[in-house]
Amino acid sequence: MEKTAALNASFTSYSLSFNKILTPKNSMAAVSFLASFSPRTHSLSSPFPSLSIKPKRPTNTFQVRSVAAPTEDVAGFDDMVSGKQRKYYMLGGKGGVGKTSCAASLAVKFANNGHHTLVVSTDPAHSLSDSFAQDLTGGMLVPVEGPDFPLFALEINPEKAREEFRDAAKNNGGTGVKDFMDGMGLGMLAEQLGELKLGELLDTPPPGLDEAIAISKVMQFLDSPQYSKFTRIVFDTAPTGHTLRLLSLPDFLDASIGKILKLREKIASATSAIKSVFGQEETRQNAADKLEQLRERMVKVRDLFRDTDSTEFVIVTIPTVMAVSESSRLRASLSKENVPVRRLIVNQILPPSAFDCKFCAVKRKDQMRALDMIRNDPELSSLKLIQSPLVDMEIRGVPALKFMGDFVWK
Secondary structure, eight states, X not given: OHHHHHHHHHHHHHHHHTTTTBOOOSXXXXXXXXXXXXXXXXXXXXXXXXXXXXOOOOOOEEEEXXXXXXXXXXXXXXXXXXXXXXXXXXXXXXXXXXXXXXXXXXXXXXXXXXXXEEEEEOXXXXXXXXXXXXXXXXXXXXXXXXXXXXXXXXXXXXXXXXXXXXXHHHTTTSHHHHHHHHHTTOHHHHHHHHHTTHHHHHHSOOTTHHHHHHHHHHHHHHHSGGGTTOOEEEEEEEEHHHHHHHHHHHHHHHHHHHHHHHHHHHXXXXXXXXXXXXXXXXXXXXXXXXXXXXXXXXXXXXXXXXXXXXXXXXXXXXXXXHHHHHHHHHHHHHHHTTOOEXXXXXXXXXXXXXXXOHHHHHHHHHHHHHXXXXXXXXXXXXXXXXXXXXXXXXXXXXXXXXXXXXXXXX
């Protein structure tokens, strides 16, 4: 009873504090919000080929008629926004919990607080374009209109990432090895290598490669002088299963590619003289360098995930038993990989109902049960809890994302 009374009092206080911008309407929480938006364009003067400016659909108003209670234990935003050194924030969790909206709202919040910001989708099923109501496809950096400081968005093309891996593989250990060795009269050795099924291994990229290469490509962009101004990078990651595979992928590739390169060194001495005569040595070395670069990039991704000074993984969930259980497993896996996690967002929290709504009462009771699970969970209870309210329409466009960010990221 005391907890319910406290939540009701908190909701009443929240409603009154927004009285000047919220107007009563017929809805579950009987509040409405209207925000005007004046677009503002930012650009980077850079010849970098990945930068592209695409036409945008103007979005001028945003209205919400139903919001839930504010957060109980809101994680401080000050430590996230303080400092000008580069920081990475990765948001992940179960599919359908609102990761993209949370990531996009955080990016808008950073930009409005003076940071040059980049938000990136590493999820093969991209939703950033829908969230910003703007075309962000094509694998290029696209400026987002609205925030006070430059905000750019990027959706990595997963097919291009797979092609990069296949090319490196075929030229250095896949089908390219057999073709070349057959031409050099070393077919017997090629058959022995074929028994190792290296081509089969490399022609089919392992799970998690899309996300890993997406992150490594972003790091490549940011290492260039043109993008040195970006101080906050927000990743909208794929659902939990992809994220877990991504965490283990760099170690897998480090070991696998390392073995392939060692094998190449062993056969190189026997074939180098022949290949030099036919001018093939330089081509083979370039292929080896390409594969080595891929391995180094994956190791760099792994190190980024584990860097407690510059990286934070934020888990996003909803107040259901299944989602909380999956979030607990994700936190355990992240801890095992030494990935820093400090915050947990519980999205879509229902408000206390002022009406005789049995469905609302039962649903809220179920959500309170899930929140109790979080407080008693050994993996989740130590995290800073952010409760994000349920609204009665989609969070879409910069004004809506700003509205969401203002009461989630405090």
